[in-house]
Amino acid sequence: MNRANWGGMAAILVSCFTCLPAWGQGQSTVEGIWEGAVVYAPAELEVEQAVELFQDSRGVLAGLIDVPVKPIEDEPLSAVRFDGRRISWELRRDTGTFRYEGTLSDDGNEISGQYFERGKTFPFWLRRTDPAAVKPARAQPALHTLSVTGRELKERFNADAGKVRLVMLLSPG
Amino acid sequence: MYCTVSARVAQRYVLDKISDERLRVYVVWGPYKERETEADARFAAAFVPDPRATHFWTETPAPGELFNEPLKPLGLGPHSAWDSFLVYAPESRWGESPPPPTHFMHRNVEGKALNGVRLLEQVRDLLPAQDKEGKLPHSRAPGEENR
DSSP states (O other), X not given: OOOTTHHHHHHHHHHXXXXXXOTTSOOOOOOEEEXXXXXXXXXXXXXXXXXXXXXXXXXXXXXXXXXXXXXEEEEEOEEEEEETTEEEEEEXXXXXXXXXXXXXXXXSSEEEEEEEETTEEEEEEEEEOOTTOOOOOOOOOOEEEOXXXXXXXXXXXXXXXXXXXXXXXXXXX | OHHHHHHHHHIIIIITTOOOTTEEEEEEEOOSSSOOOXXXXXXXXXXXXXXXXXXXXXXXXXXXXXXXXXXXXXXXXXXXXXXXXXXXXXXXXXXXXXXXXXXXXXXXXXXXXXXXXXXXXXXHHHSOTTOOOOOOOOOOSTTTTTO
């Protein structure tokens, strides 16, 4: 997630550093970067997402969301609320308003709850990521052209005989 | 988007959990739904970044349909083989036509929908005992906590 006012955020973090608990030791704030998924169907349809929660320039809790498969990147969240351990926010798009209502775990490192989409409800979870971790650049695998006979796949398949092989036949749309 | 999410499930539930080099994955991206393009395939391929995976793009559904006949005895029925996950044992070889897989999952075949937990088990069971440590990805989905 890239945010224009990251410098301001860093300044706030530095100034508050001494009053915050150490990483992973029962953090009571929700600020930070969170990664997880909305689970439409367990182990079948889980849409990964990342949320960054921060204080904006007015000191109001705000957020951005990435949903890479959509793709949605750095879209602002609305109505971000944090009260006790309850947290909620909305993603407002042309296609509708998508609401998240969750609870911060006791150790402060997980948010789990319900996601509301077009009258349906699905579970979601997010785990706090290590703020010191550097996110690796997204790999771009090579894409090979497959002829109508499937010859290139056949050759690769047989060259790998002796190994377990998983073939996926998928639409990228 | 559904297939891209499915591919991502395979990456998280299987490839992230089994480090064995004796596993290979071939992801064939093809335009069997609408007007998917090679650019779409490049975008989707990034969701399966594992180095053991080889990604193909085909401009025609024909290569995927080569698997129709081998899958019919396994319950494919009237569906196309597209949108499926096929698991092959080490001894499988592709002769005149693709061999039938040991296991397959397909979105539209009853009882065969993709499930990352089952796919992990199927792949793991075909690997010799060397790498059976695969643990499930973190999930708070109902019923996942105790697996």
